[in-house]
Amino acid sequence: MEIMIPIKQVPETSNVKMDKDTGTMIREGVVSVINPLDLYAIETGIQLKEKFGGKVTVCTMGPQSAVKALKEAIAMGCDEGFLISDKKFAGADTWATSYTISEAIKKLGSYDLVIAGERATDGDTGQVGPGIAAWLGLPLATYVSKIDNVTDESIVVERLVEDGYQILQMPLPALLTVVKEISNPRLPTLRGKKKARACQLQVMSAADLQLNDACIGLKGSPTRVIKIGYPKVSRSGKIFKASGDAGLNEAVDALFQFLEEKELI
Amino acid sequence: MSHVWTIAEQSKGKLRAVSFELLSRGRKLADKMGTKLCAVLLGANLSDETLEELIHRGADEVYFVDDRRLENFIVETYSNVLSDLIRQYKPHTILAAATSSGRTLMPHVAIQVTTGLTADCTELEIEEETNHLLQTRPAIGGNIMATIKTPNHSPQMATVRPKSSRPLALDRTRQGRIIRLVLKEELVDLRVQVIGYREGTEEFANIEEAEVVVAGGKGLKKAENFALLRELASHFNAVLGASRDAVDRGWLPYPHQVGLSGKTISPKLYICAGISGSIQHLAGIKTAEYIVAINQDPDANIFRLADFGIVGNLFEVIPLINAKLAAHKKKEGE
Numbered sequence: 073m074e075i076m077i078p079i080k081q082v083p084e085t086s087n088v089k090m091d092k093d094t095g096t097m098i099r100e101g102v103v104s105v106i107n108p109l110d111l112y113a114i115e116t117g118i119q120l121k122e123k124f125g126g127k128v129t130v131c132t133m134g135p136q137s138a139v140k141a142l143k144e145a146i147a148m149g150c151d152e153g154f155l156i157s158d159k160k161f162a163g164a165d166t167w168a169t170s171y172t173i174s175e176a177i178k179k180l181g182s183y184d185l186v187i188a189g190e191r192a193t194d195g196d197t198g199q200v201g202p203g204i205a206a207w208l209g210l211p212l213a214t215y216v217s218k219i220d221n222v223t224d225e226s227i228v229v230e231r232l233v234e235d236g237y238q239i240l241q242m243p244l245p246a247l248l249t250v251v252k253e254i255s256n257p258r259l260p261t262l263r264g265k266k267k268a269r270a271c272q273l274q275v276m277s278a279a280d281l282q283l284n285d286a287c288i289g290l291k292g293s294p295t296r297v298i299k300i301g302y303p304k305v306s307r308s309g310k311i312f313k314a315s316g317d318a319g320l321n322e323a324v325d326a327l328f329q330f331l332e333e334k335e336l337i
Numbered sequence: 338m339s340h341v342w343t344i345a346e347q348s349k350g351k352l353r354a355v356s357f358e359l360l361s362r363g364r365k366l367a368d369k370m371g372t373k374l375c376a377v378l379l380g381a382n383l384s385d386e387t388l389e390e391l392i393h394r395g396a397d398e399v400y401f402v403d404d405r406r407l408e409n410f411i412v413e414t415y416s417n418v419l420s421d422l423i424r425q426y427k428p429h430t431i432l433a434a435a436t437s438s439g440r441t442l443m444p445h446v447a448i449q450v451t452t453g454l455t456a457d458c459t460e461l462e463i464e465e466e467t468n469h470l471l472q473t474r475p476a477i478g479g480n481i482m483a484t485i486k487t488p489n490h491s492p493q494m495a496t497v498r499p500k501s502s503r504p505l506a507l508d509r510t511r512q513g514r515i516i517r518l519v520l521k522e523e524l525v526d527l528r529v530q531v532i533g534y535r536e537g538t539e540e541f542a543n544i545e546e547a548e549v550v551v552a553g554g555k556g557l558k559k560a561e562n563f564a565l566l567r568e569l570a571s572h573f574n575a576v577l578g579a580s581r582d583a584v585d586r587g588w589l590p591y592p593h594q595v596g597l598s599g600k601t602i603s604p605k606l607y608i609c610a611g612i613s614g615s616i617q618h619l620a621g622i623k624t625a626e627y628i629v630a631i632n633q634d635p636d637a638n639i640f641r642l643a644d645f646g647i648v649g650n651l652f653e654v655i656p657l658i659n660a661k662l663a664a665h666k667k668k669e670g671e
């Protein structure tokens with residue numbers, strides 16, 4: 073089974089700091105990691121390979137430094153990594169990104185499955201996975217929480233929806249986006265780390281992929297960010313200490329008053 | 338004049354509440370531009386009576402594509418149908434819900450019709466001079482609000498989270514037109530088949546569409562203690578939520594997880610106990626209208642986002658709240 077996994081490198085969530093004046097992220101000192109939700113896709117891919125044989129290929133669109141994310145994925149057990157990198161890709165929205173990645177996947181050869189994370193924790197849109205499926209014309213299942221049955225031609229998956237799980241059967245090749253419930257990501261092994269250090273990663277540019285310049289980067293992006301602001305902090309933040317019976321009663325009474333005022337009870 | 342569309346949703350022959358929430362958003366935009374508001378629905382066998390509710394909740398027109406093969410959401414066919422309608426009718430703006438189907442359908446359609454899409458918008462406005470849709474959404478874990486527009490492509494498309502707007506009151510005097518459309522054979526793509534459905538557990542949560550969510554974390558200490566929260570939830574008709582720590586310990590299944598690697602929710606009221614308020618948890622509740630937190634640690638991070646906080650032992654505080662709520666209900670009943 074040949075598996076492609078597009079991943080993204082993101083700032084580690086716990087230390088995102090914003091520059092209040094410019095409204096941009098302070099990148100200095102921020103550790104970059106594999107998008108945590110992509111780890112479930114990687115783990116799923118490796119498990120399928122262990123069961124059915126084949127190869128897991130990871131790719132990412134990003135700056136040169138995103139090589140680190142690819143190496144981490146290889147240390148976990150992926151076989152090959154490709155960096156899709158070009159100055160021209162800068163400023164791409166989800167439309168241009170999914171175009172670029174889908175062209176890279178086409179170039180990388182034949183595959184049975186493309187597995188993506190549900191969304192990236194920085195952009196938080198969840199649009200690139202479905203977008204790639206649309207570009208490649210692949211059957212798509214999103215929010216996959218379980219893989220039930222795999223044959224040479226088809227796959228059965230469960231997909232988490234609002235009030236339960238939808239069970240889908242689809243032909244291969246197909247694209248899945250997966251949620252946390254599907255797997256428990258492993259840690260890189262020592263052997264994996266050695267392999268990652270030694271492996272050569274191929275870089276693909278816009279020219280290598282023969283991309284249409286009108287479809288990539290900022291120029292190829294239908295959407296534009298026109299303003300950055302800060303969320304309104306309208307929290308009133310009344311805090312009551314509930315110590316001792318009296319304090320406890322007082323706090324709960326105050327809560328009731330609050331709930332009544334806001335017409336919540 | 339091109340219209341404003343909302344993508345209504347149905348399940349088992351019933352309209353989902355989010356369809357009406359979208360109409361209240363869409364109504365404002367359509368009025369601002371002086372154009373029509375149309376609800377688009379794909380499904381099977383819905384009666385005129387059912388469809389009329391869309392009109393009574395704000396739509397001027399309802400486009401209903403009726404076919405048994407549209408009964409379940411399948412992205413391939415749905416996307417073909419919606420893209421075809423867009424090419425034919427050229428709407429100005431399309432609003433869809435950020436549900437499991439809306440989030441799958443819209444990015445697919447965006448590629449098919451070559452336009453932009455902005456996810457999870459909290460504010461939508463029309464720019465005066467240009468009639469562009471200004472779409473504001475939280476980004477980077479809710480740390481910033483980005484305003485986005487699609488200047489050179491059409492339609493303008495956005496998704497909004499369930500419960501982030503109130504439906505308009507039902508107005509049975511509103512008049513509108515229901516247009517039933519036949520599914521074109523060439524748009525049918527049956528590669529993906531729905532072969533079954535597994536109901537969630539009893540309290541499985543449609544946590545994203547709940548008005549009130551009552552959540553617990555590691556501070557609950559064990560699964561059985563969620564009984565306290567269940568009781569609290571029952572008073573509010575609320576759905577249970579949990580922190581990742583509580584889910585990883587198996588106290589509640591994953592669909593209940595709130596936060597970065599779980600659900601992002603916008604309930605009217607979020608009550609949480611024994612949750613510290615990690616940045617990843619907060620990312621999931623930033624758009625809740627009111628947050629009530631109970632935690633024994635006065636320095637717990639959750640208090641920084643709470644509208645109302647009680648510093649105390651949840652095993653004392655919650656039973657007292659439950660008792661008072663029960664008494665309150667009894668009094669109301671008398």
Ligand SMILES: Cc1cc2nc3c(=O)[nH]c(=O)nc-3n(C[C@H](O)[C@H](O)[C@H](O)COP(=O)(O)OP(=O)(O)OC[C@H]3O[C@@H](n4cnc5c(N)ncnc54)[C@H](O)[C@@H]3O)c2cc1C
Pocket residue numbers: 085108553554555556557579580581582583594595596597598599600610611612613614615616617618621631632633634637649650651652
């Ligand atoms: C990539 C990534 C993704 C993540 N995604 C999520 C996510 O989606 N959702 C999520 O929730 N977390 C997520 N986390 C985990 C997150 O960092 C925290 O570890 C987690 O939220 C902590 O859960 P908690 O608040 O239940 O536990 P703790 O942080 O251990 O907090 C327990 C709290 O209970 C209080 N407490 C204890 N006993 C009592 C008592 N008797 N009465 C009152 N209060 C009491 C304590 O004071 C403490 O504040 C993620 C982490 C990472 C790295």
